[in-house]
Amino acid sequence: MSYTVNTLRSLTRSCEQMRDRVKSVVFKPEDRKVLDLTFGPGVAAELVGRTPEALAKAEKEGRLPAPKQLNNGRRYYTLEDLTQIREALGIKVGKAPHEDAVIIAVQNFKGGVGKSTITKHFADFLALRGYSVLVIDCDPQASTTTMFDIQPETLIDKEETLGNYLSPRSVFDDFPAAIHDTAWPTIKIVPSSLGLQDAEWDLTSTLREGGQAVREGLQRLRIGLSSVVKDFDVILLDPPPAMGFLGLNVMAAATGMLVPVPARQLDYLSTIHFMDTIADNIEVLEANGTPVDYGFIRIVCSAYTPSKPGENDMWKMMQATYANFMLSQPVLASEEIKNATQAFRSIYESKPSASHGTYQRCRENLDAVFGEVLQQVREQWPSKSISGLPVDAHGSVPA
Structure with missing residues (x-):
């Protein structure tokens, strides 16, 4: 074994040991996340x-x-x-039994925009309010999987994974087997694993076969979700940061898109390329017999610090640029979110790390942001839609 490989393996083992030590403190004595809410x-x-x-x-x-x-x-x-x-x-907040789940891709190609953090927090927000949620981690980096207390490296040889299902060698009936429980009673997850990188190569190989094989390669996730789409209210997709066959599968499966964009100039400029690339790839999907039509597209300003003049200017520019496609509330940068994430939790699972007031302001901000997204979700269900009227953030019914 070469020096480089040996060093990287050694560093990996050291990181894994430290991670386990951190988790033993955070989750003791169960060594698994337990909700104490x-x-x-x-x-x-x-x-x-x-x-x-x-x-x-x-x-x-x-x-x-x-x-x-x-x-x-x-x-x-x-x-x-x-x-x-x-x-x-008899309080039913979600869709009617005959309606389909709304499938949301939380997508942006640029790293560090808050994609996984938003996915995790939105899932927990929905679960608190009684919605049934399926989270699908389509990113080999597996940040969302880790936040739900699943170790991706333990799944590399497992057959019940997204990577195994997406392989053209699997059958379409295998998808439900990839769904795992979480600490939340109403949230389930299809975790990412290291094997998901191999699925990208397997899917790309369908290009040599052409025709039906390519169409199936682009639609594998969509076909898999069709078997469970009535079992959940909302399905959240956390895509990879690049547009290969994995990314195309996410785009083909989604029925709505949420785009996190920090109020920073480089992130704003990269989003121009992102939007153009998404449009180009949807045209590729449609040219290959995979029509795509989203019920909504919304941009959310993420990790925003209003006291920074540059970010305040960018926030105003984003509002002018995206107009009605922009959520009116940005996700405010907060140490509470950072501290909760370091403990493998969301704000909704954690206690205040600083003052109660700071924690409460953070939660109220997230509630406002996700309440806007939930309004878009409910508009996709005829049984819940109140077109043109405000829909409250909790899907509540009169007392």
Whole structure:
């Protein structure tokens, strides 16, 4: 073994050992992520789309069990309690059973734009509000997979992976086997693995065969999702940062697109190339018998620091450029997000790392951003669409 290879292997082992040490501290004693989320009456009522008074009345009438209490008498609810409340009161926030999930690609070719962070946080935002979510990590770097506490290197030889399914050697019925549970009861994931890089080569090889083989190579993810598209409300795709066959599969499978763009000049300029490339590749898909038509395309300004004059100017320029395609709320840069990510968690899973006020402002900002995206999602379902009228961020129903 050469010096270079030996050194890289050694560095890899050292990194893996340190990662395991970090996880043993973060997740001890279970060594797996465990959700320990509790909600006061006000927050719980907001998340299920009722008022605190309505919940208290239902509890008094026996339609709901009494909430749990701490020694100091403070009432609280768990994530499981929220699910039981929705079931008991007949609160259905997602699509109708006959409707398809909205499939969103969180896409941008440039690294460091917050793609995986937004995917993870949006999934958790939706799950808190009762939506059923499938996350598909299509990036061999596997950042989203790691955030959901799955070690991608353990999946390299597994048959139940996205890489295995995307290989032309697999059959289309294999897709559901690649779906894994997460710590969230209503979030499942198709994790990335190191073998996903091999799938790119396998898919590219279909070019030699032409015709039907190429069409199937471009549509493998779309065909796989067709077998589960009614089982979830929202399916989130975290694509690779390049437009090969993996990226084309994502573009072909999606029914909506969310584009993170930081308020920085180079990121703004690279997005021009990104948009042009996406359009070119959709034309390639359509020329190969794979029509693509998104229900919505939205740009979100990510990691924005309003106190920086340059970013403030770029934010104004982005608003002028993208107009109605731009979310009105940017994702604000926050140490809370950075600290939560370092602990393999989202803001929605973590406790404040600084002041409670800073943490709360961060959550409120994310809620506002994702509430806008959720409005676009609900507009895709005829049973939930309220065209031309505001749709609240929680998919709530009257008390």
